[in-house]
Amino acid sequence: xxxxxxxxxxxxxxxxxxxxxxxNAFGQPFYVTLATRVAILALAAAGLNLxxxxxxxxxxxHAAFFGLGGYAAGILATHAFSGDPLLFGWTxxxxxxxIWLVAMLVAGLVGLFIGLISLRTSGVYFIMxxxxxxxxxxxxxxxxxxxxxxxxxxxxxxxxxPGVNTMKPVSFFLICYGVLITALAFFVxxxxxxxxxxxxxxxxxxxxxxxxxxxxxxxxxxAFAVSAAITGLAGAxxxxxxxxxxxxxxxWHMSGELIVLIILGGTGRLFxxxxxxxxxxxxEYVLGGLTERWQFFLGLILLGTVLFARGxxxxxxxxxxxxx
Amino acid sequence: xxxxxxxxxxxxxxxxxxxxxxxxxxxxxxxxxxxxxNLAHGSLYMVGAFACAAVAAATGSFWLGLVASLAxxxxxxxxxxxxxxxxxxxxxxxxxxxxxxxxxLMFSEGxxxxxxxxxxYLDIPxxxxxxxxxxxxxxxxxxxxxxxxxxxxxxxGLYLLIGKTRxxxxxxxxxxxxxxxxxxxxxxxxxxxxxFALGAALAGLAGAMVGALQSVQVGMGEPVLIxxxxxxxxxxxxxxxxxxxxxxxxxxxxTMGRFLLPQMLALFxxxxxxxxxxxxxxxxxxxxxMAIILAMKPRGLFPAAHA
Amino acid sequence: MAEPVLELxxxxxxxxxxxxxxxxxxxLKPGEIHALIGPNGAGKSTLIHQICGTLRQDSGxxxxxxxxxxxxxxxxxxxxxxGRTFQVSSLAPEFSALRNVMLAVQAQQGSSFRFFKPVxxxxxxxxxxxxxxxxxxxQDRARIPAAELSHGERRQLEIAIALxxxxxxxxxxxxxxxxxxxxxxxLTGFLDTLRQEAPILLVEHDMDAVFALxxxxxxxVYGRVIATGTVEEIRRDPAxxxxxxxxxx
Numbered sequence: 001x002x003x004x005x006x007x008x009x010x011x012x013x014x015x016x017x018x019x020x021x022x023x024n025a026f027g028q029p030f031y032v033t034l035a036t037r038v039a040i041l042a043l044a045a046a047g048l049n050l051x052x053x054x055x056x057x058x059x060x061x062h063a064a065f066f067g068l069g070g071y072a073a074g075i076l077a078t079h080a081f082s083g084d085p086l087l088f089g090w091t092x093x094x095x096x097x098x099i100w101l102v103a104m105l106v107a108g109l110v111g112l113f114i115g116l117i118s119l120r121t122s123g124v125y126f127i128m129x130x131x132x133x134x135x136x137x138x139x140x141x142x143x144x145x146x147x148x149x150x151x152x153x154x155x156x157x158x159x160x161x162p163g164v165n166t167m168k169p170v171s172f173f174l175i176c177y178g179v180l181i182t183a184l185a186f187f188v189x190x191x192x193x194x195x196x197x198x199x200x201x202x203x204x205x206x207x208x209x210x211x212x213x214x215x216x217x218x219x220x221x222x223a224f225a226v227s228a229a230i231t232g233l234a235g236a237x238x239x240x241x242x243x244x245x246x247x248x249x250x251x252w253h254m255s256g257e258l259i260v261l262i263i264l265g266g267t268g269r270l271f272x273x274x275x276x277x278x279x280x281x282x283x284e285y286v287l288g289g290l291t292e293r294w295q296f297f298l299g300l301i302l303l304g305t306v307l308f309a310r311g312x313x314x315x316x317x318x319x320x321x322x323x324x
Numbered sequence: 325x326x327x328x329x330x331x332x333x334x335x336x337x338x339x340x341x342x343x344x345x346x347x348x349x350x351x352x353x354x355x356x357x358x359x360x361x362n363l364a365h366g367s368l369y370m371v372g373a374f375a376c377a378a379v380a381a382a383t384g385s386f387w388l389g390l391v392a393s394l395a396x397x398x399x400x401x402x403x404x405x406x407x408x409x410x411x412x413x414x415x416x417x418x419x420x421x422x423x424x425x426x427x428x429l430m431f432s433e434g435x436x437x438x439x440x441x442x443x444x445y446l447d448i449p450x451x452x453x454x455x456x457x458x459x460x461x462x463x464x465x466x467x468x469x470x471x472x473x474x475x476x477x478x479x480x481g482l483y484l485l486i487g488k489t490r491x492x493x494x495x496x497x498x499x500x501x502x503x504x505x506x507x508x509x510x511x512x513x514x515x516x517x518x519x520f521a522l523g524a525a526l527a528g529l530a531g532a533m534v535g536a537l538q539s540v541q542v543g544m545g546e547p548v549l550i551x552x553x554x555x556x557x558x559x560x561x562x563x564x565x566x567x568x569x570x571x572x573x574x575x576x577x578x579t580m581g582r583f584l585l586p587q588m589l590a591l592f593x594x595x596x597x598x599x600x601x602x603x604x605x606x607x608x609x610x611x612x613x614m615a616i617i618l619a620m621k622p623r624g625l626f627p628a629a630h631a
Numbered sequence: 632m633a634e635p636v637l638e639l640x641x642x643x644x645x646x647x648x649x650x651x652x653x654x655x656x657x658x659l660k661p662g663e664i665h666a667l668i669g670p671n672g673a674g675k676s677t678l679i680h681q682i683c684g685t686l687r688q689d690s691g692x693x694x695x696x697x698x699x700x701x702x703x704x705x706x707x708x709x710x711x712x713x714g715r716t717f718q719v720s721s722l723a724p725e726f727s728a729l730r731n732v733m734l735a736v737q738a739q740q741g742s743s744f745r746f747f748k749p750v751x752x753x754x755x756x757x758x759x760x761x762x763x764x765x766x767x768x769x770q771d772r773a774r775i776p777a778a779e780l781s782h783g784e785r786r787q788l789e790i791a792i793a794l795x796x797x798x799x800x801x802x803x804x805x806x807x808x809x810x811x812x813x814x815x816x817x818l819t820g821f822l823d824t825l826r827q828e829a830p831i832l833l834v835e836h837d838m839d840a841v842f843a844l845x846x847x848x849x850x851x852v853y854g855r856v857i858a859t860g861t862v863e864e865i866r867r868d869p870a871x872x873x874x875x876x877x878x879x880x
Contacts (some may be wrong), residue, residue: 058418109785117615120622124361124417124561128553129618133552136611143604192749194737197726201734204723211683211721212735213709214743222744252550254660256363256425264420293437299429306423307411 008317009271016274017177021248024170032169033241038277039176039239045261046183047271049229052259053268054191055223056203057119060127061134062258065228065249067112067141068083069103069235074153074245076102081156096161096175096240100233108225108231110137115224119217131252138250152246159240166240178239180274183230187270190226199223260302266314273312328460333583334576335458339468341575342475347552348559348567349482351521355499356562357519358413363424364404365527365552366545367431370529372397373535373544374435386449390532397528398521403580405520432542443539446532471533478526479568479579482604486564496518551578554614560624569625573609581609634697636830637682637800638714642691644677644854646878651677652688653854657832659800661851664822664831666714666841669851670874675834676718679804680850682832683715684708696799710738710756714798714829724778728788731777735795750868763791768823783814790821798829807837819843850874 009033011135016035023031044066051057065178079085079092086092093099097157104278118129147153166172190243202209202216209216239245257280283301308317351365380389404427412420448467455463486492494515531545538544538625555574558568586602593601617625635658659665666840669675680686682693684705693701693836700708709715733756737743740755741761744861750756764770767787772780780788806822807815819840825831833840833869840861841848849859852874858865865871 037396052418058421060421117619118343121618123616124355125557125623127361127417127421128557128561129614131550132554132557132611132614136608139606139607145600176520189747189749192751192754193747194743194745197730197734197737197750198743201723201726204725205721207685207705207717208723209719209734210705211709211715213706213738214734215704215706219743246696256421258426259418259422263418269871293433295429296433298438299426299433300427301815302429303423306415306419306426307408310419313799317428 004317005271005314008275008314010269012274012278013181016278017089020170020173029169032173032253034281036169036173037178037242038274038281039180040234040241041258041261041280042274043180043183043237044231044234045258045265045277046180046187047227047232047234048191048258049227049262049273050187050230051220051224051227052262053272054196054203055199055220055227057220057224057227057261058127059130059224059227060116060252060255060259061114061118061130061132062228062231063250063252063254064114064134065107065231066138066235066238066254066258067245067247068110068136069232070239070245070249071141071147071153071235072103072106072232073099073159073236073239074155075147077155077157077159078153091150094157096159096166096236099159099178099236103232103236104229108229108237111228111232112221112225114228115221116163119220119224121311131255132250134250134255138247138252141247141250148246149188150247152244152248155243155245158243172241176241179233181236183233183248184232184270184274185248191270195219195222207209264302264305264313269314273292275317279313326460328458328462330583331458331460331611332462332464333579335464335468337473337518337579338572339475339575339578340579341572342472343472343534343548344552344555344575345568345571346478346526347548348555348571349478349564350526351552352556352559352562352564352567353495354523355556357495358409358516360412361417361420362409363549364427364431365523368397368401368524368527369526369531369545369548370431370435370542371400372531373446373540374439374444374531375538376535377446378439380446381444386447386536389446390529393528393532396584397531398525398594400528401524402517402521404524405517408522410516413516431584436542438543441542442537443541446526446535448536449510460501462474465470467536468483474529474533478529481553484566491518507543507610517620522612551610555609556624558614558617558624560626563626565626566624566626573613577613578606578610581606635660635694636696636833638692638694639678639682640692640694642678642681642688642690642693644681646684646869652681655691655851655854655856657849657856657859659830659832661830662826662828663846664833664844666833666835666845666848667851668835668838668841673851673852674854677854679715679802679834682802683713688735701802709796712797712829713785713802714796714800715802716786716789716793716804716806718808718834720782720789722777722785722788722792725776727774727776728764728784728791729757729760729773729779731788732755732763732791732795736763737759739796760795763795764788767791783811783818786810786814786818788827794828800829801825801831802834803831804834805836806833807835807840815840837856859868859874 016038022033048059048062051059056218064091076092077094080094083091114130114133118126121129142150160166162177164171164175198209198219202219206216235249261276261280262272264279265272265274285296285299347365347369351362354360356360369583372393376389376393379392380386408423408427411425452467452470455465458464484593486495498515551574556567558573559570586599589598589602637659638656638659642652642655655678667675681688684703688701690760690761695713698711700711736756736759761770761773764773767790769787769791770786772784777785777788784787796799806818810818815837822831822844833844845862847859847861848865849856850865850871857874858868858871
């Protein structure tokens, strides 16, 4: 028996696949790129959704992981291109699977470190501290000139994936789509698992979790690091999409946008990030086409959503969230 | 390194600290009394700077501009509180963050709409131009000293306001017991609007004063906002005393770090390298300091009673 | 004489000048219900916080089954067998009654770091949790979110959770509070049998329940235990009558 949310999810997933394929068939690569952007932003937000939606951890610093993933891709590709050794004689790589692994590892480890300190606090402290740590990474990227500093770093040739011509927009889209669906499947599994139970319970009632003998801190720290790793993976793909990495990927606007994506779509929902990312990119494209001041109206829409439509897009489509 | 140079940097640090205090005081007050996290505080700073620059350009008087900045920021604060913020007090922090993030987008784009994309410039008033000699021979701008003095004055004023007046008593009551002051018949909605406008005015004042040191442009409030967050996290959210000490600490450590770290590194590595590494390290210094303080005291140096 | 399961020795806790817990010693023996009573502000809550680990005592030791737990965190104490219920029910409100119990069962089984097997297809979790719900009579309400349960049902659910933890000792904080007369009667009967499973430290205002259930009673006044004894001994104790029952006694 399919409920409304499942139907909405399937339709969204099908649309995200069908629109760029159709656009490609009609020779409109621009829309393929737009759809790729949706998929990557959705992936980044899906990572955050693990911490924020399931764990209730309002991280205002996920841009740090997004950017670190991006820089991992950029730096590895730069070294692979120039042949200069990066670490222990390794000259980087232009193979996406390796890059993804490194991006997830770096973002996950930094997430672990940031979480280690930030998760000692909660509420508004947590929001501000994650924000501040992300700014730290941002300022470091700006003031460290080796990889472009403020100007960013170009990836001259898009990185490669075995057996695929990544330079074709539709091929690269399919890679990103595949990664996104894998990540969403992972999200489903985790949400239903013992770990997911403990994480969601810790959001609802921390004392209850401790009282049955589960330490919320360790659960949250794990969730935060995994969440960081997924967002880092999205960052690596984003760098390959634009063939460019800059500190703006690390900026606090980015962190804000990732939260916005989740809220626009519907907090804690499996497809919330995808719905939100699609909505966001469409707003950006449609509003941006109508007026130079589209950010003003984006703010207005966001404000309206927060004040009056808290369920987000999926809340409107699928009704109230259900919990087992 | 000369003593005069070090003294100059120390004063610069103090000046930064004072600015941060003006921002942080409003943030921490708004959080302490209303339990609200306001990302749009940096926008009010920007409003103050633009109001001051626009009025000063039109009238030729910095001082009229300063008055305008206070009035505009306070008015913007009051309007925003009435229209948006008061719907957020009962919401969780996530909703507050998002709604005030939306306000930033609207303020930034709205300002660009009104004033265009080019930065405005604000001249230092004639009275405060020039420099004074510091011990050791260096010259230090009078205007920066005036900012430090103004900040000290505001800090003292806030101390009097909160410690000695009726309004201050209500603010303190609001911090410790929200239900109680409602029960005592204080009009809590008006109190909240007043507190929000007061915080906004302080931010606007900071923006106006800094506007004469750098260009007045959209987005200028955001770096300051984030530093102000660091300040109140270090000081303890809700504590004015914590905001003051945190602000001075962050101001001085940040400025002195940028000044000293490259020089210290130059003792060990070639100068070009030292500038590079030192600069990068200095930009991270206050965040490292914050991490260390929080690792030891998760609720900051002066934790408020609740929150 | 049997070894006490839970043993508090010489616990002291001060907040500034206020001594909230003043050299308290208490023990809980196998099979007994030991009631802790005292007027409001006597320091019962502070003491409970110290037993379950949300507050740290200034001095003194707390032992559970012979092991010093006084320096451990809340989660660790629970894992070692301290099962508690709350004065105001504390549950995961969005989770069903069943999933609330399942959380305890999964904690009790060991690892919460399993990422892929769905809990709702995990028979070892569900069967045991349903058994616990049956014991407290909630089996028909298993799928209802905790937030939608009645006050009394939430109480029962908390007890089911404590049962699922295989607790060595129960710490029940005013389980009768807010229960109607009928509910109190049922619960009293249930606690009467529960003591066979593990001894109960019962903090309670409802004197009918206390006198019906308790093997021993300790009276806490101004942070001190002024008397410990059987129901009869406490009824007769002049110090208790003055301090607790008031002047008219």
